[in-house]
Amino acid sequence: MTYPPNVRTAPVPAPTHAPAQSAPPPAPPPARQGAWAEIRERLRAAATTEPGRLQIIGAVLALLVVVFGAVTAFQVADRASAAQDVVGRSQPLSADAANIYRSLADADTAAASGFLAGAQEPETVQKRYRDDIDTASRLLIKAATNTDSDSDSGRQIATLNEQLPRYTGLIERARANNRQGLPLGGAYLRYANQQMTKEILPAAEKLYASETARLDQDTDSARVWPFLALGAGVAALGLLAWAQRRNYERTNRVFNHGLLAATAASTVVVLWLAVGHTVARADLDNATAHGQASLKVLNDARISSLKARANENLTLVARGAVLTKDGKSDQYETDYLSNMKALGTTLEDARKLADDEEGSQPVGQARTAATEWQKRHKSANDTDKAGDYVGALEKVVGDKDSTGESFDQVDKALAKAIDHEQKEFTDSAEGGRDALTGLAIGAVVLALLGAVGAILGINRRLSEYR
Template structure:
């Protein structure tokens, strides 16, 4: 039986294929898309168009960064200058007025006890005005303390201690009107509370506000080094880019890069000149304004303390003694007069001694309008000291009534001389306050518009750089 013929199909390699190699094996592993894109970008960057695109992006970023940093640093300094004018200096002045009101109230309260049971009405009104002013300043300080917990604690302490002090004064006054010696004890206790609690707290508040003023000044005057450095680098990069373009194309100007250079140069010049002017004006406002105000306020405080000690020495009839057996209030008077004028009790001199508060205030005063009130204060302090010496001589001789008249009378007394000193110092303070405000306003005005202008010009500069590089790229299409 015949078998059908079997046919076999030979399996061999297909045309165009290598034997034993599958299509999948010949293709190799596929790269991730991001790596392929990165490879293409690297290859593109090695070409001139790629280099130009990179250069344009770097220049634009540098100019935008320059504008942003300039705007930020200028805004920071303008904010500090605003704080100097509108917040820290007024608060420092208010803290000094608070201290003055409390010290004067204490002096005036003691003054009311000197004539015995008859308290002059002007003395009573002055005391009430001082207490009212202190209460108003405390309320204002509480509304402007910000986030400082220490300042809030000091203001709270003053608010709680002031009613205690006024209550003690009222008790002293009531006993004094009845001729009871207990009134003097109440007065001494009230004065101790003022000198040990209220005045040190008020002084600490004043010192804190003065420190804040100094900090704001330092922030406002500090040079914007980061912005200046970025501006120099941006101009350098633009100069290098234009030189590169010239060497490769032999074209002197690229309008876009030239516009970017001009915009950056304007910002850098504006920043340097504007901040330089602001710094100079703020420095002037500090040296002939804020610093002078601090010295004058300290001088006024010393005169108030000297007057208070003088008055309390008479009110207590020199019964409060130091550990060495000396009159405590007379010692305090001498200490404050040395600080104020450079002299002590019983010493005569023709002028304020170098280094004294009045000597420093006169050296810091700007012009005759500033020096004349200080000179008036110097002359009145000398007169005050001479009258004080006469009062002490009368008291030491047993003439208490004569000594009292030399301290309390409306004319030819130490009280009259003190009032003249206080008036002269107030005039000097008003003048220096005006000088401070004028110079400080000029300082912060020098920064007006700089932050916005820098940002706008930087964006225009970045746009010019991109357009300038784009003009070169168009030559390759």
């Protein structure tokens, strides 16, 4: 058998060319820009073309007109609400607070007058006292329902509700002792008067001051000019005028109906806002100057006359038992003179503030009656000093030619003047409130119409590029 020779395996020949290299890895995708960057790029691209510019102008115009309407509606609604508060809340509460004070002071005067009349008080005096207490109680309930209990007014109302039953209880004790002819009745009456003058009336006066301050605050809020709304309106009109001029320069077309409608709507709102607020402000100024100012002075005059009458009566009740701190003068007589001086000053102020015959006439009647009151008081005081107590009593609480008659004339004249000034205030304040009626809603409607007009006007131009 033949075997093949043992040969080594031949080496593999080297390749005649280099091996192919692998392909490079793909480049990473470009980093994405942020959302705001993309928006800026789009706006930049749009701003380079006329259609893009028109779209931006249309959006800005519509937005500015809508903002103008919204700001106008907000500011007008705020001022209209304040004007409504003046008419429907603040001023009525201020008037009620003044009537609370007057009723309480008059009740104290009636109680002293009834005491001086003797054991059998006249029915008219008793009725006057009861009516005053009922009026004060009713008005306190009304004020409490419209006042926050945590406010200063609420605290004063709580004090009055707490002290008034104590006062009426002292008056009833004074009456009971007086009917029995006991001198203790005079002490109870003086103590009741001290409670009235030192606790009840000061609380009523603070209530009146607090409600009057709230009235002034609401009036000031209603009178503030809506500068933000007026500024937005001027800006909207300026931009609309610029857009129409730009449109004219590029197309030679004088009018763009949409932009013209937007301009007309915005102009109406601006004029309505300016005129309406001017009228409202003028009426509220008149209500303050010729109504509230006169009411305050007249209420002060009425309060002074009530205090003077109460002190005059108590002069005869105490008969010199209560002296001034220096011990030289009768306290009640001194207070009477001080109150009459204040009455004269406030009546002179009321005369100067009265702006028509209907307002000045009752003030003049009050001044005449006050002068006669002082003459009669001097006569009664001289009679009392001469030792004729009964004669002095007749000159103070008598039915004819007495100081009580003069006091009633003063009070009646002041009540007439107050009613007149109250009517003037209400008419002017309601005029100020009504001047703003419908303006807020009208501003919103016209602003929306203006925005639609601006968009339609711009779209009309854009259609020319399609």
